[in-house]
Amino acid sequence: MFNQEKKAKSATENNKEQNKIAPGTKIVGNIEAKGCFRIDGCVEGKVKTPGKVVIGKDGFVNGELECENADIEGKFTGILKISGTLSLRSTALIEGEATVSKLAVEPGATFNATCAMRGGVKAIHSERGERKQQQQEKSA
Template identity: 60%
Template sequence: MFSDKKNANTAGLEPGASQNRINEGTHISGDITSNGFFRIDGLVEGTVSTPSKVVLGKNGVVKGTLSCENADIAGSFNGNLNVSQLLTLRSSANIKGEVVVGKLSVEPGAIFNATCSMQPANTPQQKATQSTVYDRPERSSVKAAEQLN
């Protein structure tokens, strides 16, 4: 009755996060926008947009544009894929098109025929902690060494 075990369908979701499921045999044409998690096992032609996670099942197909925070793809995708955090391609995945990701994980066997651009997600907190050589003040010992040369 009372258990600490999490349901496999809701593992990894924020408490109260809504789930959207497109089952196998379902064909949707158009634009879909939601704040919740997506599980796609059917066919979607159009645009899918969420600030959450998208799971594309082994039999799932998306043709169009997909924008999300994280994606776990085992099915087929053809179009523009924008994943701000982690894109995971399972061994059965087939990707074609243009891909922009923060991080990429590819299992052996996945087909990845796309142009890929990796761009880290820049949250205000990350921007504050990132520094480049140009942002750092020079040490006096470095300046002195340069003057000797």
């Protein structure tokens, strides 16, 4: 029983730890981690984590980013899959595709991407469809 509690505690602690890719570092390949990331270097490949990813002003990611929340100050090219909030700072440059739940964009950020938002979108579409049907029924 003690070992199970210890394993659960260490798994929780891993999620709080932050991984850092320092300036001047270039990684080519896929990265998967349980903790958060701060990227100030260059990554070419897929980055996947259930936590938060911060791409610093000098950071660059070319590939795919899959995480809960992302805060981007640097450059990203590729596919973004954010289950929570994507925050783009004024220095951000994004190109590619994005699937997010929430999007926050500061003035000055460049967002050249197709964007699909999950969450409340389905309710809006069904509500619009109902309104159109009601308007058509009233007109008839």
